[in-house]
Amino acid sequence: MPFALTPEREREFADILSRYPNKMAATIPVLHLCQEQNGWVSEDVISFVAQRLEVSTAHVKGVVTFYTLFNQKPVGKHTVWVCRTLSCALRGADDVLHHCEKRLGIHEGETTKDGKVTLRTAECLAACGQAPMMQVDKTFHENLTLADVDRILDGLRKS
Amino acid sequence: MINRTKLISRTYDLPEGHTLAAYESVGGYKSARKALAQTRDQVINEVKAANIRGRGGAGFPCGVKWSFMPKASAKPHYLVINADEGEPGTFKDRTIMEKNPHSVVEGCIIGCYAIGAHAAYIYVRDELHLSKERLWQAIHEARKAGYLGQKALGFDYPVDVFVHTGAGAYICGEETSLLNSLEGRRGEPRLKPPFPAQVGAFGCPSTVNNLETIAAVPLVFEVGGDSFSQMSALHHLKDGGVRLFGVSGHVRTPGVFETAVGLTLRELVYELGGGPLPGSKVLGVIPGGSSCPILRPEDVVNAPDEKSPLHPWHGKPVFDVPMGVDTYRALGTMLGTCCAIVLSDKADPVLAFHNIMRFYRHESCGQCTPCREGTGWIERILDKLVAGEATMADIDLLHEIGSNIIGNTICAFGEGAAMPVLGFVQKFRPELEAYVNSKGKSGTGRLAL
Numbered sequence: 001m002p003f004a005l006t007p008e009r010e011r012e013f014a015d016i017l018s019r020y021p022n023k024m025a026a027t028i029p030v031l032h033l034c035q036e037q038n039g040w041v042s043e044d045v046i047s048f049v050a051q052r053l054e055v056s057t058a059h060v061k062g063v064v065t066f067y068t069l070f071n072q073k074p075v076g077k078h079t080v081w082v083c084r085t086l087s088c089a090l091r092g093a094d095d096v097l098h099h100c101e102k103r104l105g106i107h108e109g110e111t112t113k114d115g116k117v118t119l120r121t122a123e124c125l126a127a128c129g130q131a132p133m134m135q136v137d138k139t140f141h142e143n144l145t146l147a148d149v150d151r152i153l154d155g156l157r158k159s
Numbered sequence: 160m161i162n163r164t165k166l167i168s169r170t171y172d173l174p175e176g177h178t179l180a181a182y183e184s185v186g187g188y189k190s191a192r193k194a195l196a197q198t199r200d201q202v203i204n205e206v207k208a209a210n211i212r213g214r215g216g217a218g219f220p221c222g223v224k225w226s227f228m229p230k231a232s233a234k235p236h237y238l239v240i241n242a243d244e245g246e247p248g249t250f251k252d253r254t255i256m257e258k259n260p261h262s263v264v265e266g267c268i269i270g271c272y273a274i275g276a277h278a279a280y281i282y283v284r285d286e287l288h289l290s291k292e293r294l295w296q297a298i299h300e301a302r303k304a305g306y307l308g309q310k311a312l313g314f315d316y317p318v319d320v321f322v323h324t325g326a327g328a329y330i331c332g333e334e335t336s337l338l339n340s341l342e343g344r345r346g347e348p349r350l351k352p353p354f355p356a357q358v359g360a361f362g363c364p365s366t367v368n369n370l371e372t373i374a375a376v377p378l379v380f381e382v383g384g385d386s387f388s389q390m391s392a393l394h395h396l397k398d399g400g401v402r403l404f405g406v407s408g409h410v411r412t413p414g415v416f417e418t419a420v421g422l423t424l425r426e427l428v429y430e431l432g433g434g435p436l437p438g439s440k441v442l443g444v445i446p447g448g449s450s451c452p453i454l455r456p457e458d459v460v461n462a463p464d465e466k467s468p469l470h471p472w473h474g475k476p477v478f479d480v481p482m483g484v485d486t487y488r489a490l491g492t493m494l495g496t497c498c499a500i501v502l503s504d505k506a507d508p509v510l511a512f513h514n515i516m517r518f519y520r521h522e523s524c525g526q527c528t529p530c531r532e533g534t535g536w537i538e539r540i541l542d543k544l545v546a547g548e549a550t551m552a553d554i555d556l557l558h559e560i561g562s563n564i565i566g567n568t569i570c571a572f573g574e575g576a577a578m579p580v581l582g583f584v585q586k587f588r589p590e591l592e593a594y595v596n597s598k599g600k601s602g603t604g605r606l607a608l
Contacts, residue, residue, distance in 0.1 A: 019321045021235070021361050027343030028326050032285065055343075066345040066524075067326030069285055081286075085247045086449060086514050087407040087500050092607040123329060123518055124247040125286050128407035128498065129414045138288040 003044040009033055013052070023053040027063050031070055040071035076111040076118035078156045081135040084121045087128035096132045097121065099146050103153050117156050161426050162419040164390070164401045166378050167371070171258045177293045179300040182261035188306055190380035191268040195314040199230075202273040206376060208384030210391070210399030214251075215241055215332070215369030216448065216495045217571075218484030220397065221376070224366060227356040228274040234363040236276040238267060239341060239355075242283045242290070242370040243325055243332040246448035247518055248500040251403040252370040254415050256283070256290035259374065260297035264320055266373035268311055269380065271318045274366050278319050281370070282337050285324045294322050329522035333570045334367040336524065347526045348570035371403060392421025393483040396468055404482075405498030406432035409439060409506065409608065415498075421481035424454065428478075428501055436608055439503035443586065444478075446487065447495020449515045450575035452582025453502075454478070454492060462489065492582070507602035508590050512583040513541040514606065519576035527568040533560050534576050544591065547599025554591050558584045 005013055016029045030053060034045045041064050050057040064070045082097045097108065100119055104112055111118040127133040130142030134149070141152055169185050170176035182188070194202050207222030228236060240263065244252040255263060267279040283291050298320050301307045311318040323341055325331045331340045335349035338360050359365020378400070379387045388399030398420055404427050407413045411433030418431075424444055428434070435441050443453045458477040462469035469489045472480045480486050487494040502511055520538040525531040537560055543549040561580035564573045584591065593601035 019323075024343040025341065025361070028340065029324060032324060032326065053343075059344075062345050063343065066347075067328050069327035084514075085518055086445075086511060086606075087248050089514050089606045090408045090500070090502065090506060090511075095607065122286070123521060124245055124249070126244045126250040126253045126284075128248050128250045128500070129405060130250075131407060131413070135286060140289075 001044075003034065003038065003042070003048040005034070006037060009037055024055050024059070026053055027055065027060065028067070031060070031064065035070060040074050077116050078137055078159070079118045079120060080153070080156070081120050081122035081125070082108075083123070083125045083127065083131070083133050083135075085124035087124070088131040088133060091131035093132045095146065096134065096144055096149055099149050100134075100153065103150065112157070114157070116159070117153070161422060161430060162390075162392075164417050164419055166401050166417065167255065167259065167262065167374055167403060168415075168417045169259070170262075171254065176258050177260050177297065179261060179297070179304060182259070182265075186381065187261055187377075188265055188312065190377035191265045191306070192312055193380045194269045195272055195312060195316060199273055199275065202269065205384040206273065206379055208388060209379040210388040210394065210397045211372055211375055211379070212398050212484045213369055214371035214375070214402060214496070216246065216450075216493070218398075218488075218494060221368060221372050224356075224368070225270070225273050227354070228366055229356070229364050230275070232275075232364055235278070235361075236274055237360040237363055237365040238270045238274060238276045238279040239334075239338065239360055239365055239367045240267065240279060240281040240370050240373050241332060241334065241337055241367055242281055242287075243329075243337060244287070244370075245284055245329040245332050246450065246496055246498075247515070248407055248445060249405065249448050249496040249498040250407070251405050251415050251496065251498055253287055253290055254403070255370060255374050256287065257293050260290075260293045261301070262374040262377055263294065263370060264297050264301050264307070266376040267320045268306065268318050269376050270366070270368060270373055272311075272316055274364075276366075277317045278321065280321050280323045280341055280360070282323050282325060282331070282341060284331075285326050291322055291324060298322070328524070329518075330524040330570075330572060333572060336570065337367065338365065345524075347524050348572070350569055375400060375402070390419045392419060392481050393486065396483055396485050398483040398485065402497060404431065405496075406501065407498070408501035409436045409441075409503035410434065410501045411436060420483060423479050423481055424499065425476070425478040427482070427499055432499075432501065435501065435503050439505045439608065442502045442504045442506065442508060444502070445500040445579075446482070447493055447497050447499065449500070449518065450578055451487075451493040451495045452491065452578050453586055454490070455586055460490070493578070503608065505603060505608050506606050507604060508583070508587045509541075509545065509594050509602050510604070510606050512579070512587070512591075513538075513545055515579050515583075516541055516576075519572075523572065523576065527573065529564045529567040530573045530576060533564040533573075536560050537576075537580060544594050545599055547594070547597070549595050551592065551595055554584060554588070554595070
């Protein structure tokens with residue numbers, strides 16, 4: 001079925017377009033908007049964005065494949081990003097990541113069988129003074145202990 | 160004696176400090192009213208006198224950058240704010256967006272007026288959801304109050320501000336890559352010239368300023384350009400004002416602190432940062448984000464030439480040199496974003512090197528061969544080294560690859576990736592050789608304590 005935005009997101013779409021002198025500039029914000037609804041950027045989403053912004057599908061694909069935050073395949077209901085760059089690594093990011101892998105029973109880059117959680121690593125998320133940290137969907141969890149990680153992951157699996 | 164200040168961070172401790180009411184309670188938007196009552200040239204000259212060096216890493220004087228914009232042109236002008244904060248170890252801009260977003264909006268009003276723009280785009284990395292929310296909230300409040308719009312602050316000058324989001328690419332912190340990303344393209348850097356002041360966003364004259372730079376602009380009109388500059392210990396080097404410093408890694412009290420420019424690394428690490436974690440000593444400090452070559456506590460300034468900006472510290476420890484754009488360049492490192500990462504003697508420096516180079520391989524945009532291939536080679540050599548499979552020749556090869564990236568790429572990412580290679584090979588050669596000799600068994604094998 002072709003992709004379409006919900007009426008509420010259609011209003012947001014119009015608002016996004018109003019910010020720029022041309023339609024192409026809306027490519028990244030509109031892709032975010034579509035991904036928020038669809039969970040990932042499918043071929044249908046790419047066609048939709050290309051048609052609505054009057055750019056080629058090749059252009060949209062080029063953008064989608066350049067930026068790491070566009071999911072090119074379906075992901076879990078929640079995404080956990082563990083920052084592993086130097087400041088976090090110095091404060092125990094490796095332990096946090098291994099703990100997540102063990103607790104969720106998956107490796108980095110995978111999704112739990114129940115489809116609830118995708119585990120990914122992130123490069124520096126600008127929380128170096130509150131390391132180690134992880135981002136869960138849109139929320140930062142900082143100054144993590146392994147007990148915090150357990151509590152957060154258990155909450156996600158119950159949701 | 161550290162000269163702590165509370166100007167950029169004046170709303171940080173206020174309840175609801177991010178709101179318009181809080182910002183106006185400490186004098187917010189008075190500076191923009193003052194600036195818009197002056198001519199464009201007067202505004203630019205005031206900012207020139209303030210000697211605000213770009214806070215994003217390159218340290219270019221803000222007022223001079225503004226003066227490059229054409230005085231009259233048929234095309235619209237744009238102000239673009241770089242809040243793509245992604246340099247490892249850097250977490251200062253986020254505090255402004257979350258706790259003092261109106262200073263950014265006010266800075267944008269003044270900046271737009273100075274460069275003849277009517278629209279400003281704040282490019283925020285997508286992951287910073289609270290920052291985006293706070294900026295949008297500030298923009299909506301400012302629009303409602305009539306501070307933004309067809310008649311900004313009641314003056315006959317239209318200004319509007321928008322937040323634009325990236326999608327997870329470190330390279331978009333490079334200004335021309337950021338412009339491509341703003342235009343809805345892949346974030347690949349552009350060849351310069353033409354510079355953004357001629358052909359920037361949407362093919363129009365544009366200025367790209369770091370977020371902290373623009374947040375400091377209102378302060379200039381509050382105290383006066385020259386007085387702002389003189390707050391700095393490096394006023395004589397045209398490096399003025401106050402700025403945010405960050406410290407992370409193996410220190411007791413990591414965080415962001417505001418002081419006058421001219422803080423020393425020793426003060427940042429041992430006083431503001433509380434010193435190394437219990438039971439450890441400082442092994443090295445990466446001063447301003449991971450691109451900046453590492454400094455060690457035993458490093459001493461060698462500047463016998465009286466003309467060198469470092470000459471007053473000749474023979475003294477590098478940690479006691481005031482942190483300034485020119486002083487740090489003369490030291491052979493960079494001031495970068497003023498956010499230091501501290502490594503203690505319990506951390507394995509070879510693993511730190513490996514961690515940094517994995518980052519650069521991951522983030523190279525792939526446009527230029529020396530960077531795309533070079534960062535991959537460097538990471539693979541370090542993989543071998545850590546696995547105990549490298550030879551002595553590989554250490555020289557690291558240096559050679561790094562040297563061949565520098566100067567051979569479109570943008571400064573190449574330098575950013577290669578400088579830490581040269582720094583680590585120079586400063587930690589014995590540790591790297593020990594890894595070869597012991598087949599990877601010589602280090603502590605850990606980064607965390």
